[in-house]
Structure formats: structure tokens, C-alpha cells
Amino acid sequence: MDSFFSTYLWPAIVMIGQSLLLLVCLLVFIAYILLADRKIWAAVQLRRGPNVVGPFGLFQSFADLLKFVFKEPIIPSGANKGVFLLAPLVSVTLALATWAVIPLNENWVIANINVGILYVFAISSLEVYGIIMAGWASNSKYPFLGALRSAAQMVSYEVSIGFVIVTVLLCVGSLNLSDIVIAQKTGIGTMIGLPPSFLDWHWLVLFPMFIIFFISGLAETNRPPFDLPEAESELVAGYMVEYASAPYMMLMLGEYAAILLMCSLTTILFLGGWLPPVDVWFLNWVPGIIWFLIKATFIFFMFAMVKAFVPRYRYDQLMRLGWKVFLPLSLVMVIITAFVLKLTAGA
Amino acid sequence: MGLQAVFFYLFAFVAVASAFMVISARNPVHSVLFLILVFFNSAGLFLLTGAEFLAMILLVVYIGAVAVLFLFVVMMLDIDFAELRSGFLQYAPVGALIGLILAAELVLVIGGSVLSPEAAKSITMPIPSPAVRTNTAALGDVLYTHYVYFFQVSGLVLLVAMIGAIVLTLRHRENVKRQDISKQVARTPATAVEVVKVKPGQGI
Numbered sequence: 145m146d147s148f149f150s151t152y153l154w155p156a157i158v159m160i161g162q163s164l165l166l167l168v169c170l171l172v173f174i175a176y177i178l179l180a181d182r183k184i185w186a187a188v189q190l191r192r193g194p195n196v197v198g199p200f201g202l203f204q205s206f207a208d209l210l211k212f213v214f215k216e217p218i219i220p221s222g223a224n225k226g227v228f229l230l231a232p233l234v235s236v237t238l239a240l241a242t243w244a245v246i247p248l249n250e251n252w253v254i255a256n257i258n259v260g261i262l263y264v265f266a267i268s269s270l271e272v273y274g275i276i277m278a279g280w281a282s283n284s285k286y287p288f289l290g291a292l293r294s295a296a297q298m299v300s301y302e303v304s305i306g307f308v309i310v311t312v313l314l315c316v317g318s319l320n321l322s323d324i325v326i327a328q329k330t331g332i333g334t335m336i337g338l339p340p341s342f343l344d345w346h347w348l349v350l351f352p353m354f355i356i357f358f359i360s361g362l363a364e365t366n367r368p369p370f371d372l373p374e375a376e377s378e379l380v381a382g383y384m385v386e387y388a389s390a391p392y393m394m395l396m397l398g399e400y401a402a403i404l405l406m407c408s409l410t411t412i413l414f415l416g417g418w419l420p421p422v423d424v425w426f427l428n429w430v431p432g433i434i435w436f437l438i439k440a441t442f443i444f445f446m447f448a449m450v451k452a453f454v455p456r457y458r459y460d461q462l463m464r465l466g467w468k469v470f471l472p473l474s475l476v477m478v479i480i481t482a483f484v485l486k487l488t489a490g491a
Numbered sequence: 492m493g494l495q496a497v498f499f500y501l502f503a504f505v506a507v508a509s510a511f512m513v514i515s516a517r518n519p520v521h522s523v524l525f526l527i528l529v530f531f532n533s534a535g536l537f538l539l540t541g542a543e544f545l546a547m548i549l550l551v552v553y554i555g556a557v558a559v560l561f562l563f564v565v566m567m568l569d570i571d572f573a574e575l576r577s578g579f580l581q582y583a584p585v586g587a588l589i590g591l592i593l594a595a596e597l598v599l600v601i602g603g604s605v606l607s608p609e610a611a612k613s614i615t616m617p618i619p620s621p622a623v624r625t626n627t628a629a630l631g632d633v634l635y636t637h638y639v640y641f642f643q644v645s646g647l648v649l650l651v652a653m654i655g656a657i658v659l660t661l662r663h664r665e666n667v668k669r670q671d672i673s674k675q676v677a678r679t680p681a682t683a684v685e686v687v688k689v690k691p692g693q694g695i
Binding site for chain 2: 259
């Protein structure tokens with residue numbers, strides 16, 4: 145009985161506790177990320193943004209949550225009921241499930257699996273199902289068009305994201321996310337004799353890939369300027385048209401969890417995860433999670449600025465960018481990276 | 492071991508049950524969704540055997556790409572399932588034959604490894620222990636080091652198939668305006684704008 149407790153029960157309790165803690169922190173963070181998104185957009189347009197609920201509107205997202213939860217969920221009579229209700233669940237579960245392998249600090253990860261980056265890639269490629277199911281089950285024209293668009297869009301941009309990840313993996317030699325961060329402790333900065341600094345991170349060595357990954361991340365998470373699945377000027381709200389109250393909130397939550405995941409992934413792959421920017425004692429003293437959050441929030445700030453600045457792409461331009469620009473570019477970069485690594489390894 | 496067995500039966504039961512639902516669901520879209528559930532649970536079974544790389548690739552390739560396109564097509568087509576069902580029995584012998592062949596092959600493979608594990612191992616690559624070489628690296632050894640030419644040939648076959656598909660479907664229709672971005676970027680004021688001096692009251 146004692147061995148049962150120590151081998152099964154206690155690890156299970158620890159894991160559930162860790163997951164709950166991460167989940168709660170993540171949801172609160174998403175609430176403020178949502179607010180930040182609206183505030184930044186407002187600031188660019190010289191508006192104030194939400195400023196009524198709480199000081200500076202800080203409790204706006206929680207007020208929205210209450211509103212969504214207490215409203216009546218409306219299911220269209222022509223809708224395929226089961227799939228209609230399953231879609232938001234799929235979307236939010238998948239978006240949150242990926243966070244199990246994200247290392248927020250050294251050893252701060254719930255599941256430190258060997259194929260971490262593949263797991264993230266696999267689950268984020270499944271996120272398209274939430275959208276397709278929502279669009280199809282609504283049994284209405286605009287949602288269906290939105291779903292078809294997003295299916296084509298996400299499958300297209302996954303290809304270039306895959307190649308970007310491959311170049312990073314070539315440099316690191318491991319699929320483990322923690323190993324990817326630790327590998328960025330040394331790089332071209334230390335190669336020319338400087339102390340470990342932000343110059344070692346992959347963003348400098350793989351600069352074109354960093355840009356491609358950022359833009360593909362925008363497309364993969366249906367952020368503007370690639371938000372064609374929910375283009376409000378043509379499809380009203382795309383696949384979300386028929387959704388109301390709590391299911392709508394879950395679709396939104398899934399979307400923002402996926403956006404935050406993309407920011408964290410950029411941080412891990414290119415900006416050195418939890419590593420401090422310069423190897424100085426007072427910067428090393430700051431906990432790694434703070435650096436991680438600063439970097440991820442900065443990437444999100446860039447996401448929000450792109451939303452505020454850039455007009456929406458036309459659909460054929462979006463496809464052209466994915467297949468005719470990013471795919472060849474990332475493919476060539478994979479080949480170049482492999483050659484450079486092979487030559488330098490031999491020397 | 493106990494926990495692994497629990498998860499094995501969970502994944503296996505859901506996989507078999509949803510495989511049954513694939514062929515019995517009335518709505519073709521539901522069938523595809525159940526098919527996705529089968530893939531998902533198979534990935535779980537792969538994980539239990541320690542084939543983590545295969546599990547993730549199954550997720551990325553089959554669920555993330557192939558099944559999405561499959562779902563895409565099934566949603567777009569307006570299939571009349573009652574009509575499709577009407578000729579069901581006339582294909583039953585063919586289906587039964589294929590099922591029989593698959594079952595026989597499964598029995599042969601599993602029976603072989605049960606009767607003499609050494610003989611089964613001698614025809615496959617030795618599997619290195621996970622502590623020495625990770626699953627991903629071991630697969631890489633087999634694919635890119637020991638069987639690199641076979642790998643290249645299979646890549647060539649896929650390339651030919653891809654080119655064939657493009658050749659069959661690519662049509663350049665007449666009278667379709669296409670955007671040529673390099674042409675647009677190369678335009679200068681000299682080629683695009685003409686300055687005309689118009690005398691008052693005369694028009695151009």
C-alpha cells in the first residue's frame with residue numbers, strides 16, 4: 145500500500161497540483177494579455193480603451209468573463225448540436241494542453257519530454273480542428289467559409305513553421321525544449337570571445353528564420369493581418385458567427401492561449417527562453433521566469449502592434465506568401481544551415 | 492506496469508470503438524471525426540511502446556495534415572449517404588477478402604515473433620536501448636545512415652507523384668487576370684503616368 149502511494153498516488157497529486165497552478169496563472173495572464181491587446185490597439189488609435197471596470201480598466205477581462213458565463217448559450221436549430229458544442233472544447237483543451245511541455249525556467253516544466261518541440265508542433269497542428277468543426281457544425285454559410293479558409297491557411301503556414309523549427313533543431317541537436325534554451329548559452333557571441341549575452345541566441349544566427357517564424361506565427365494563430373477566417377468586413381466573424389456566451393468565450397480563450405503559446409515558442413526557439421540578456425550578477429539574480437515573461441510579453445506586444453498597423457491581407461496574397469515566398473526561403477535556409485554546420489563540424 | 496496496462500486498455504478500447512463508429516456513423520463528417528479519434532488513440536499506443544517520435548509524426552502528418560484535407564473534401568462534397576449505402580452488399584466480398592488478407596498477415600507477423608523471437612529479431616535492425624540512443628536518433632540512424640538510398644528512392648517516387656498531380660490539375664485559363672507582383676513593383680512614374688497639358692474648354 146505504501147509503495148502504491150509513493151509510486152503512483154504522490155506523483156499524480158504533484159502533477160495535478162503543478163498543472164492546476166500553471167493553468168490558473170496562465171488564465172490570469174491571458175486575461176491581462178487580452179486587456180493589453182485592446183489597450184495597445186486603442187493607444188495606437190489615440191483612444192483610451194477599456195477604462196471603466198477597476199483602476200485603468202484592469203478588471204475588464206473578468207467583467208467580460210462574468211458576462212459571458214451568465215448569458216444564455218444559443219444553439220442554432222439547424223446546427224449539428226454535438227459537434228457545435230464540442231468545437232470550443234477541442235479548441236481550448238488543445239491550446240492549454242500544449243503548455244505541459246513549455247519550460248518557463250530551468251526545470252520549471254511539467255513534462256520534460258524528449259520530443260517536446262514535436263509535441264508542441266503536433267498539438268498546434270490539431271488546433272485547426274476546433275475551427276473547422278465550429279464552422280461546419282454551425283450549418284451556415286459564413287462560418288463554413290471561415291472554416292475552409294482557416295483550414296487552408298493553417299495547413300499552409302505549418303509547413304514553413306516546420307522548416308523553421310528544423311533549422312533550429314539542426315543547430316541544437318535535440319528535440320527537447322529545455323535543451324534548446326540551454327544550447328543558446330553559447331553561440332556566435334562566445335565564439336568571438338565575448339561573455340554569454342543576447343548575441344548568442346538564435347535570433348541573430350538565424351535572423352531570416354526568426355522573421356519567417358514571427359510572420360508564420362501570426363498566420364497560424366489567425367491574428368491580423370492574416371485573420372481571414374474571421375474577417376469581420378466580409379464574413380462578419382467567420383467561424384464564430386453562430387456562437388454566443390460561454391462557447392464563444394472558450395473559442396476566444398483557445399485563440400489567445402494559442403497566441404501566447406506562439407509567443408513563448410518564439411522566446412524559447414529564438415530569444416533564449418529564461419536566459420538573462422547579459423551575463424552580469426544582478427541580471428543573473430533576477431529569476432529566469434521574469435526574463436521569460438518579459439520576452440514573451442515583448443513578442444506579444446509586437447503581435448498587438450502588427451494588429452494595429454497592418455491592413456488585412458487578401459486571400460490569394462496570403463497563399464502566395466506562404467507557398468511561394470516562405471516555403472522556398474525556409475527550405476533554402478535548412479540546406480544552408482545544414483551545410484554550414486557540416487563544414488564547421490569537420491574543421 | 493499496472494498504470495501502463497490501464498492506459499493501454501483505455502487507448503485500445505477507444506481506438507476500436509471509434510473505428511467501429513467510422514463505418515457505422517450515418518454522417519460522413521462524423522465518420523472522419525471518429526477516424527481522427529482512431530489516429531489520436533493509435534498515437535497514444537505508440538507512446539506506450541516507447542515510440543515517441545512515431546507517435547508525434549502520426550499526430551503531425553496524419554491528423555494535422557492528411558485528415559484535415561480529408562475533412563475538407565468530405566465537408567465540401569454533398570454526399571447522399573442513403574444512395575451510397577444501397578450498393579453496400581455488392582462490395583462486401585471484396586471487403587471481406589481484404590480483411591481476411593490483413594488478418595492473415597497480422598497472424599503471421601505476430602505468430603512469428605511469438606514462436607521464435609530470435610528469428611523475428613534477426614530480420615529487423617537491432618533496437619538500441621533508450622538510455623544509449625534516443626528514439627528519434629535511432630530512427631535517424633536507420634533512415635539516413637543504413638538505408639539512405641532506399642530513402643532517396645522513396646523521396647523520388649513521391650516527387651514524381653507530386654509532379655504528376657500538378658501536371659494533371661494545373662490549367663492556365665484564358666481571360667483570367669492574374670496579379671504579377673514583380674511587374675507591379677517594377678512600375679515607375681515614367682511608365683505608368685502620362686502628363687497631358689489640356690487646353691481649357693477642349694478636353695483630351
